[in-house]
Amino acid sequence: MNQRIEELVTPIKDDLTSGAAELALQAITALRALMAEAQHESPEHVKGLLVEAVQALVQAHPAMAPLFHLGNTVLQATKDIRDTPSLIQAADVALDQFETKLCESAAKIADQVYNLIPPGELVFAYSFSSTVVSGLLNARARGKFFRTVCSEARPSMEGRKLATMLAGAGMEVINTFDSAMGLILPQCRVAFMGCDCVGRPGIVNKVGSWLLALACKEQGIPLYALAGTEKFVADERFFEFEDHERPGSEVWKDPPHGVRVLNKQYEPIPFNWLAGVVTEHGILQEGDIEKYISKMEVHEALRIEGAFAN
Amino acid sequence: MNQRIEELVTPIKDDLTSGAAELALQAITALRALMAEAQHESPEHVKGLLVEAVQALVQAHPAMAPLFHLGNTVLQATKDIRDTPSLIQAADVALDQFETKLCESAAKIADQVYNLIPPGELVFAYSFSSTVVSGLLNARARGKFFRTVCSEARPSMEGRKLATMLAGAGMEVINTFDSAMGLILPQCRVAFMGCDCVGRPGIVNKVGSWLLALACKEQGIPLYALAGTEKFVADERFFEFEDHERPGSEVWKDPPHGVRVLNKQYEPIPFNWLAGVVTEHGILQEGDIEKYISKMEVHEALRIEGAFAN
Numbered sequence: 001m002n003q004r005i006e007e008l009v010t011p012i013k014d015d016l017t018s019g020a021a022e023l024a025l026q027a028i029t030a031l032r033a034l035m036a037e038a039q040h041e042s043p044e045h046v047k048g049l050l051v052e053a054v055q056a057l058v059q060a061h062p063a064m065a066p067l068f069h070l071g072n073t074v075l076q077a078t079k080d081i082r083d084t085p086s087l088i089q090a091a092d093v094a095l096d097q098f099e100t101k102l103c104e105s106a107a108k109i110a111d112q113v114y115n116l117i118p119p120g121e122l123v124f125a126y127s128f129s130s131t132v133v134s135g136l137l138n139a140r141a142r143g144k145f146f147r148t149v150c151s152e153a154r155p156s157m158e159g160r161k162l163a164t165m166l167a168g169a170g171m172e173v174i175n176t177f178d179s180a181m182g183l184i185l186p187q188c189r190v191a192f193m194g195c196d197c198v199g200r201p202g203i204v205n206k207v208g209s210w211l212l213a214l215a216c217k218e219q220g221i222p223l224y225a226l227a228g229t230e231k232f233v234a235d236e237r238f239f240e241f242e243d244h245e246r247p248g249s250e251v252w253k254d255p256p257h258g259v260r261v262l263n264k265q266y267e268p269i270p271f272n273w274l275a276g277v278v279t280e281h282g283i284l285q286e287g288d289i290e291k292y293i294s295k296m297e298v299h300e301a302l303r304i305e306g307a308f309a310n
Numbered sequence: 311m312n313q314r315i316e317e318l319v320t321p322i323k324d325d326l327t328s329g330a331a332e333l334a335l336q337a338i339t340a341l342r343a344l345m346a347e348a349q350h351e352s353p354e355h356v357k358g359l360l361v362e363a364v365q366a367l368v369q370a371h372p373a374m375a376p377l378f379h380l381g382n383t384v385l386q387a388t389k390d391i392r393d394t395p396s397l398i399q400a401a402d403v404a405l406d407q408f409e410t411k412l413c414e415s416a417a418k419i420a421d422q423v424y425n426l427i428p429p430g431e432l433v434f435a436y437s438f439s440s441t442v443v444s445g446l447l448n449a450r451a452r453g454k455f456f457r458t459v460c461s462e463a464r465p466s467m468e469g470r471k472l473a474t475m476l477a478g479a480g481m482e483v484i485n486t487f488d489s490a491m492g493l494i495l496p497q498c499r500v501a502f503m504g505c506d507c508v509g510r511p512g513i514v515n516k517v518g519s520w521l522l523a524l525a526c527k528e529q530g531i532p533l534y535a536l537a538g539t540e541k542f543v544a545d546e547r548f549f550e551f552e553d554h555e556r557p558g559s560e561v562w563k564d565p566p567h568g569v570r571v572l573n574k575q576y577e578p579i580p581f582n583w584l585a586g587v588v589t590e591h592g593i594l595q596e597g598d599i600e601k602y603i604s605k606m607e608v609h610e611a612l613r614i615e616g617a618f619a620n
Contacts, residue, residue, distance in 0.1 A: 152561075154464060154487040160562065167568030176572040177464040177561055178489040179518030183577050208489030211521050214528055251462075251487055252470065258477030262486040267493050 005053045008034060013060035016246070017158035019129040019194045020231060021102055024066035027057050028095045031074060035088045035095075043084045050075060050091065051301045058302060063204050063241030063266040065197040065231040068302065070098050075299035098230070105228030106131050108280040110138035113192065116224060116278075117146050121189040122174070124149045124181075124221070127206040128158035129194020131226040136192075137169055147172040149184050153208065155251045155263065178208055182215050191216050191223040198231050198277055199238035200289055202270045213273040222275035229279055229292045236304055241266035315363045318344060323370035326556070327468035329439040329504045330541060331412055334376035337367050338405045341384060345398045353394045360385060360401065361611045368612060373514050373551030373576040375507040375541040378612065380408050385609035408540070415538025416441050418590040420448040423502065426534060426588075427456050431499040432484070434459045434491075434531070437516040438468035439504020441536040446502075447479055457482040459494050463518065465561045465573065488518055492525050501526050501533040508541050508587055509548035510599055512580045523583040532585035539589055539602045546614055551576035 001009075008030040012023055034053055038046045054071030061067055077094035081087040113135030117123055123146050125132050136148060148166050150173065153159035163175045176184060185191070191212065197204040203225050216223040248261030255261050271277075271286035278284075281292065311319075318340040322333055344363055348356045364381030371377055387404035391397040423445030427433055433456050435442050446458060458476050460483065463469035473485045486494060495501070501522065507514040513535050526533040558571030565571050581587075581596040588594075591602065 151489075152464070154462070154489060160565075163569045164566050167566045171568070173569045174572055175562060175565065175569050176574075177517075178487070179461075179464060179521055180572065180574060180577075182520035182524070183517055183574055184572065207487075207493055210492035211489055211525060214492070214524055215521060218524055252485060255470075255485060256474050256477045258481065259473045259483045259485050262484055262490065262494065264486075264490060264493055267490075 001056060002049065002052055004034065004037070005049065005056055009053065009056040009060055012057065016156035016250075017128055017161045019127070019131065020061070020064035020066045020196045021106060021194070021228065022130040023061060023064060024070050024102055024230070025099065027067055027070055028099050030057075032092065032095055035091050039084060039088060041084060043082055043087050046084055046087050047078065050078060055301060061196070062244050063196040065233045065237070066102065066228075068233065068237060069230050069294060070095075072296060072299050072302055073098055075301060076296060079299065102228065102230060105230065105280040106134050109226050109228065109278050110135040112278050112283065113224075113226065114139045114142055114144060116190055116222075117144055118189045119144055120146060122147050122149055122187050124185060124188040124191035124212075125162060126151065126159070126191070126193040126209060126212050127153045128162045129226060131194050131228070132192050133162065133165055135226060136166060136171070140169065140171055147174060149174045149176070149188055151176055151178040151181060151208075153206065154178055181212055185215050185221055186219055188221055191221055193223065193225055195225045195227045195231060195277075196266060197233055197238065197241065198225070198227050198289060199233045199293070200235060201238050202268045203227070203274070203277065204238070204241050204266050204268050207264055207267050209269050210267045213269045217273045223273070224275050224278050224283070225269075226278045229281065229294075232289065232293045234293055240304070241268075311366060312359065312362055314344065314347070315359065315366055319363065319366040319370055322367065326466035326560075327438055327471045329437070329441065330371070330374035330376045330506045331416060331504070331538065332440040333371060333374060334380050334412055334540070335409065337377055337380055338409050340367075341405055342402065345401050349394060349398060351394060353392055353397050356394055356397050357388065360388060365611060371506070372554050373506040375543045375547070376412065376538075378543065378547060379540050379604060380405075382606060382609050382612055383408055385611060386606060389609065412538065412540060415540065415590040416444050419536050419538065419588050420445040422588050422593065423534075423536065424449045424452055424454065426500055426532075427454055428499045429454055430456060432457050432459055432497050434495060434498040434501035434522075435472060436461065436469070436501070436503040436519060436522050437463045438472045439536060441504050441538070442502050443472065443475055445536060446476060446481070450479065450481055457484060459484045459486070459498055461486055461488040461491060461518075463516065464488055491522055495525050495531055496529055498531055501531055503533065503535055505535045505537045505541060505587075506576060507543055507548065507551065508535070508537050508599060509543050509603070510545060511548050512578045513537070513584070513587065514548070514551050514576050514578050517574055517577050519579050520577045523579045527583045533583070534585050534588050534593070535579075536588045539591065539604075542599065542603045544603055550614070551578075
């Protein structure tokens with residue numbers, strides 16, 4: 001990999017405590033830096049850099065749909081341009097537009113979260129999602145009082161990041177280990193999670209979301225996934241999370257001989273276990289998803305070979 | 311508390327990685343030591359020591375029924391004795407009998423576990439239970455090959471103790487974090503857990519067991535609780551686990567201001583989520599439990615005041 005691209009992508013790849021929307025914002029910053037440094041290069045070279053950077057970003061977190069859509073948007077916006085200044089400008093415009101869309105989606109979602117929080121009650125939030133954080137902070141800022149319960153979210157412990165951020169904003173937080181969900185959920189009135197990807201088969205999110213959703217279903221607690229439509233994907237991309245596995249040493253540093261440590265990151269959750277997907281277009285149910293899946297052609301550098309390939 | 315009793319009980323209280331049967335064996339060793347050192351004391355003093363030690367053991371792990379039954383058995387066996395040598399002898403006999411019963415139960419349970427493991431398949435085991443370990447090791451020693459999947463069991467990580475022990479015996483083990491249960495269980499054919507307490511309302515075990523049981527029910531995987539009848543309790547003792555909470559610092563050492571860290575240890579699991587309770591009398595269902603609950607009178611030092619009190 002190009003050394004500069006590696007420098008820019010590695011921090012995003014190794015960031016295991018940020019959600020998909022937050023990493024997409026970081027990816028925008030990385031691509032802007034790459035473009036700014038490329039103004040004296042040939043257009044072919046700049047296009048090559050863009051393709052390599054986008055592929056590296058998508059491979060860094062293959063379940064995170066916003067990285068894919070961001071990359072595809074930039075590649076499509078620049079593919080037919082033949083001079084470097086125009087190419088860089090087109091990339092910048094695409095990056096700006098995507099950033100605006102991400103921020104506007106988050107704001108519209110936050111407004112809806114306000115209405116879903118019963119005042120004075122306990123609210124459960126899983127893993128870390130900047131969309132969930134902005135929803136909770138917005139509700140608090142608009143005068144709604146509630147306490148948030150969150151779990152650690154092993155192995156990366158991004159639940160502690162959530163707890164720290166909310167407590168830092170003056171909110172009361174209860175934190176516990178992940179397997180204690182069943183014990184604390186009966187006291188919660190609503191649950192929220194971010195997600196990495198939404199498609200017709202369901203949603204994909206951090207491992208543990210399946211258990212959370214199952215427990216919420218069992219206990220009759222509405223669970224909402226918060227996701228701008230930049231997380232919606234067509235069927236062929238939905239299962240990209242399946243083969244993604246991080247090193248076992250992130251879970252158990254020195255396991256004894258004979259112990260294989262499994263460190264999967266993502267899992268699918270069926271739609272009918274959720275109360276809905278909160279998007280910038282409102283709270284969607286399973287049947288609403290398809291119409292919001294992007295119809296933008298997939299750039300050849302991002303196409304998937306195999307059974308589902310175009 | 312008597313200093314010697316504190317010395318003997320503290321290691322048992324602070325042992326968060328051993329199961330109830332294993333800690334009962336350690337408690338037997340502690341009580342034997344206490345009796346051996348008391349031979350020149352008055353019978354009143356020896357009885358006072360026994361009461362104090364037994365109360366401390368029961369309070370150390372209030373959900374662990376074998377500690378209660380062990381303590382009650384020794385107190386009942388000695389309560390009417392008026393000279394020190396006879397008292398110590400009666401205590402020793404009671405301790406020996408309880409130890410024999412624990413070991414015989416474990417052996418009979420292990421034999422039944424053998425029949426429940428499908429050869430060549432993945433077996434899930436939760437938390438740490440010496441009864442589960444002996445069942446799995448016995449099955450392997452009798453020539454059954456299988457792989458065991460276990461999770462960490464935060465916050466005490468006793469799942470790593472299980473993994474290490476099985477791997478040390480040459481067995482293949484897969485370990486992952488607790489919230490990844492939902493991801494790995496579909497590949498398992500059977501699941502086992504120990505338990506701390508069995509009563510008419512259900513079973514009590516390490517936090518996380520409720521999620522495991524729910525996930526097993528959802529996925530059609532038979533989950534067995536392994537428990538000798540020394541874990542069976544009457545209704546008034548069943549809910550003793552509820553108020554038991556360990557320091558939050560064992561979960562998160564330095565949480566920021568505003569974050570309360572919850573560290574509950576035990577939770578109840580309904581019977582009808584289990585395939586059965588494997589005991590020394592066979593695999594029991596909900597309706598079988600009552601007849602195996604000990605009818606032994608509860609020593610006055612161990613009676614519970616309140617709504618359920620005798």
